[in-house]
Amino acid sequence: MKVLVSDKISDKGVEILKKAGLDVDVKTGMKPDELKACIGAYHGLVIRSATKATAEIIEAAKNLKVIGRAGSGLDNVDKAAASKKGIVVMNTPGGNTITTAEHAIAMLFSLARMVPQATASMKAGQWEKKKFMGVELFNKTLGIIGLGNIGNQVAKKAQGLEMIVIAYDPFLSDDRAKALGIEKVSLDELFSRADFITIHTPLTSETKNLINSETIGKMKNEVRIINCARGGIINEKDLYEALKSGKVAGAALDVFEKEPPDDFSLIGLDNVICTPHLGAATEEAQENVAIAVAEQIADYLVRGTIRNAVNFPSIPADQVARLQPYLNLAEKLGSFAAQVFEGGITGVTIEYMGDASELNTAPVTIAALKGLLTPILEETVNFVNAPFIAKERGIEVKETKSAGAGDYQSMIALRIKAKDKERYFAGILFSKKDPRIVQIDNFAVEIVPEGIMLFIYNVDKPGVIGNLGSFFGKNNINIARMHFGRESAGGTAISVMSIDSPVTARQLDEIKKMQNILSVKVLNL
Secondary structure, three states, X not given: OEEEEOOOOOHHHHHHHHHOOOEEEEOOOOOHHHHHHXXXXXXXXXXXXXXXEOHHHHHHOOOOOEEEEOOOOOOOEOHHHHHHOOOEEXXXXXXXXXXXXXXXXXXXXXXXHOHHHHHHHHHOOOOOHHHHOOOOOOOOEEEEEOOOHHHHHHHHHHHHOOOEEEEEOOOOOHHHHHHHOOEEOOHHHHHHHOOEEEEOOOOOOOOOOOEOHHHXXXXXXXXEEEEOXXXXXXXXXXXXXXXXXXXXXXXEEOOOOOOOOOOXXXXXXXXXXXXXXXXXXXXXXHHXXXXXXXXXXXXXXXXXXXXXXXXXXXXXXHHHHHHHHHHHHHHHHHHHHHHHOOOOOOEEEEEEEEHHHHOOHHHHHHHXXXXXXXXXXXXXXXXXXHHHHHHHOOOEEEEEEEOOOOOOOEEEEEEEEOOOOEEEEEXXXXXXXXXXXXXXXXXXXXXXXXXXXXXXXXXOOOOHHHHHHHHHXXXXXXXXXXXXXXXXXXXXXXXXXXXXXXXOHHHHHHHHOOOOEEEEEEEEO
């Protein structure tokens, strides 16, 4: 079998592929048309961040069985197109966790003591000792947004520096935070208390422009901000103004809205230090991920073993046809629930009813956990590590089975618990293959869980649907589907709208202010 390595990786990775008996071609720096022209000859594709495995490339990949990313991020792979063609997509989660955390700490130190600026001054022949007065990290409050693998490592290192560590993570349980020795706070409290803020959350519809003029206004004067996560979480224009005004004393940026940037006005400010997306750029990390992805691809192509796949679990070949629709349903149900649920999850019970109770439920439960955890941690979650991540975060996982499924032949439900609340989400397969969500708590619904959706709680009164329809028409946003459910006439209702294009933060605010709208969430499935 043939493997194409289209981005530069450590030679040790290439050696592993060759020793496994695979025919390996290393062709880096190809343009999309060149990749499209040659990809049909290969069974495996090894990439980093430069190669874009788009739907068009995947369509041309007639023999491709696996795509392996030497790293964790998979923004450059069309996972839906790959899954549709049965191509396994793998990454190497954890391979750059330590490296990225260390880079964030390096940026923290550099920001506090203005090391890059002082270095540049001396290289220019200056001795400006008074100009570069810094601040200590000792006893300062570090606010961490997102306490996944990398955020957790940053917290440990900051505790070693005797910093006061507070964190915002809506999915972190109180017990888990206590075990880590971290004070869990609301986002607004983090903004108001932190001397330094470091971001370690994925870029989602909820986190896009999370740091903006409004949220910066809630922060301490002369706060310092670090972003080694994803570009787009910080609104760069708003940060620029806050840095110019002195509200933000400094910023350390490793990631940008556009990479490489085409506007260097933010980077040009004296109180900004920056690196060109170097979070994972150490020899150790690059060697680790190259070896890991090569071993994973060799295992799959030579021995049929799937490891660290983001779109396929490890299940016997004779069970794939029967289980695949349920895997899809469970993952969609988990993803939907995670994006609707608020609070630190302490437990989840997966309930199998009717025909579903007769399945090999182990991989289906893993699919539900992957769906539940992915909106929280994004690319670090796959079918291999989902149970371990749930355990690490203090989430108790249970299964129950029953022969009856009410009005349906088969049903899967998730009962999600936090310290002071419990929520229920149930789904079925329509025509034995298409997932549908049919119950949310006490609301009977029929929701197609796909694409961009607005999940709305509203008062069940006339005019709500009309106002929403008029709003979307005025903003040229097409409504693909509308789903409704209510507990009783005139009471609380659910409105779920699938739309063909995303809403802006401003548009979302307008919807929230509409009469009889109680709350709005943007879901992405």
